[in-house]
Amino acid sequence: MNRISTKLTSYFFISVLIMETTLMLYLHQNIIHSRIDEEFSRLIATGSNHRDVLTEYYSDTTMKHIVLMETDGEREVLITDPQGDIIESSVENINELTKYVPRIEKTLKDEIVVSDWKDSPYIISIHPYKVNAQQAGYVIMFQSTKAVEQLVAKLNMHFGMAGITSVVVIFLIYAILSKFLTRPLIRMKEATEKLSKGDFDVSLPFIGKDELGELSGSIQKLADDLERLKAERNEFLASIAHELSTPLTYLIGYSKVAMRQGLNEQERTHYLEIIIEESNRMKELVKNLLDLAKLDENTYTVTKENYSARPFLENIFQLVKPSFNLKNIRLDFTYDSELQIYADSLRLEQVILNLLDNALKYSNEHSTVTLEAFKKEETTVIKITDEGIGISKEDIELIFEKLYRVEKSRSRAYGGSGIGLAVVKELIDAHGGSIEVLSDVGKGSTFIVKI
Numbered sequence: 001m002n003r004i005s006t007k008l009t010s011y012f013f014i015s016v017l018i019m020e021t022t023l024m025l026y027l028h029q030n031i032i033h034s035r036i037d038e039e040f041s042r043l044i045a046t047g048s049n050h051r052d053v054l055t056e057y058y059s060d061t062t063m064k065h066i067v068l069m070e071t072d073g074e075r076e077v078l079i080t081d082p083q084g085d086i087i088e089s090s091v092e093n094i095n096e097l098t099k100y101v102p103r104i105e106k107t108l109k110d111e112i113v114v115s116d117w118k119d120s121p122y123i124i125s126i127h128p129y130k131v132n133a134q135q136a137g138y139v140i141m142f143q144s145t146k147a148v149e150q151l152v153a154k155l156n157m158h159f160g161m162a163g164i165t166s167v168v169v170i171f172l173i174y175a176i177l178s179k180f181l182t183r184p185l186i187r188m189k190e191a192t193e194k195l196s197k198g199d200f201d202v203s204l205p206f207i208g209k210d211e212l213g214e215l216s217g218s219i220q221k222l223a224d225d226l227e228r229l230k231a232e233r234n235e236f237l238a239s240i241a242h243e244l245s246t247p248l249t250y251l252i253g254y255s256k257v258a259m260r261q262g263l264n265e266q267e268r269t270h271y272l273e274i275i276i277e278e279s280n281r282m283k284e285l286v287k288n289l290l291d292l293a294k295l296d297e298n299t300y301t302v303t304k305e306n307y308s309a310r311p312f313l314e315n316i317f318q319l320v321k322p323s324f325n326l327k328n329i330r331l332d333f334t335y336d337s338e339l340q341i342y343a344d345s346l347r348l349e350q351v352i353l354n355l356l357d358n359a360l361k362y363s364n365e366h367s368t369v370t371l372e373a374f375k376k377e378e379t380t381v382i383k384i385t386d387e388g389i390g391i392s393k394e395d396i397e398l399i400f401e402k403l404y405r406v407e408k409s410r411s412r413a414y415g416g417s418g419i420g421l422a423v424v425k426e427l428i429d430a431h432g433g434s435i436e437v438l439s440d441v442g443k444g445s446t447f448i449v450k451i
């Protein structure tokens with residue numbers, strides 16, 4: 001798998017490796033070179049010192065003295081005569097040293113003749129001396145390269161350890177990256193895959209407040225929302241099925257009764273009327289459902305315009321008055337005749353009709369329902385108050401849900417299906433307005449719409 005932590009670590013590893021190798025090589029070479037240079041200059045300095053002493057106090061004793069100084073330690077010395085024969089040596093077996101000395105061209109200055117410390121066991125310098133024609137030759141100095149080799153071995157070991165340490169550090173970084181970066185990402189990937197398969201039961205742990213944490217939180221919220229929507233949809237479908245099957249049962253029942261032989265005309269008409277009433281109720285329900293579906297899909301638009309409240313409210317009053325009269329409920333409309341409303345008139349009418357319909361449905365005879373309309377700052381406020389059965393606190397939170405009715409059996413008696421307020425809420429939301437409910441059980445309710 002192309003893990004992001006692997007990728008990051010590889011880039012990191014390669015960069016560190018290149019940097020480290022360049023640096024180490026540079027350091028390695030520099031340390032060795034400066035050490036070798038040091039050895040060279042020390043050898044030349046000692047050699048020329050011996051030569052100077054020899055030139056000044058040329059004698060066998062001086063030579064022995066010089067050789068004696070170099071018997072112990074890392075250095076050796078040879079002294080030659082004008083013919084090139086060895087006359088003094090710091091080692092017994094002269095061959096051990098002479099085999100490393102290259103052919104010496106005639107030279108008048110001190111110089112390093114063997115500098116290859118890697119392949120030769122000695123670096124060698126020569127120092128010509130001349131007292132007179134017979135007393136002349138070379139002081140040849142040998143410096144063992146063992147010390148340099150040891151130094152190189154030590155350096156290699158240290159650098160190797162540094163290399164291993166950096167590999168370990170990189171692995172640690174990989175582990176940390178993998179824990180803090182890859183694992184949450186993999187979890188999120190798995191979660192989204194689950195979501196796309198329709199399984200919304202996802203739980204992502206809290207991983208902090210950074211970008212990854214926010215992403216994880218958003219996915220969790222999406223999953224929770226989807227889960228809730230799924231539950232709501234199922235509940236909604238079950239309610240619709242129930243809602244439709246109840247009137248259908250009535251329809252079938254009453255149709256059978258109406259078909260019975262021996263019924264008189266009046267009885268048959270009575271049953272047929274019930275059938276028509278139930279069919280109308282069903283038709284209304286289906287219409288409301290369709291409305292709601294359209295609202296949910298946002299396939300309609302709200303066109304706000306300024307219009308006078310008077311004709312608008314007067315029209316509504318005339319429309320609903322007969323139903324209120326029929327139930328002996330008083331209906332009062334109070335508003336300023338100059339009042340202007342800024343809204344989609346058709347939609348607002350739908351809202352008010354629904355609220356008045358509820359007020360009528362859930363009020364008893366001889367009570368009063370009032371509608372007040374006024375402007376508060378820039379918003380239009382419409383207040384519908386009834387003296388009806390009221391709504392309990394717990395139910396107020398739920399009445400705007402689709403198909404929610406406070407008391408299922410009672411509502412059947414009132415003839416509601418629980419869609420009206422859901423439609424009202426959607427319409428008000430689309431206007432960018434709000435709706436608020438104040439209610440006391442047994443005393444009445446007030447619905448306050450602000451648009």
Ligand SMILES: Nc1ncnc2c1ncn2[C@@H]1O[C@H](COP(=O)(O)OP(=O)(O)OP(=O)(O)O)[C@@H](O)[C@H]1O
Pocket residue numbers: 288358359361362386388389390391399404405406407411415416417418419420421422445
């Ligand atoms: N003014 C009110 N007084 C008391 N209860 C109310 C009032 N308005 C609404 N309710 C309660 O809220 C529930 C939801 O109201 P909603 O208007 O959504 O549905 P409905 O009136 O039952 O049916 P529909 O409006 O779809 O015909 C009602 O069933 C009723 O229990």
Ligand SMILES: [Mg+2]
Pocket residue numbers: 354357358416418419420421
């Ligand atoms: Mg209603």
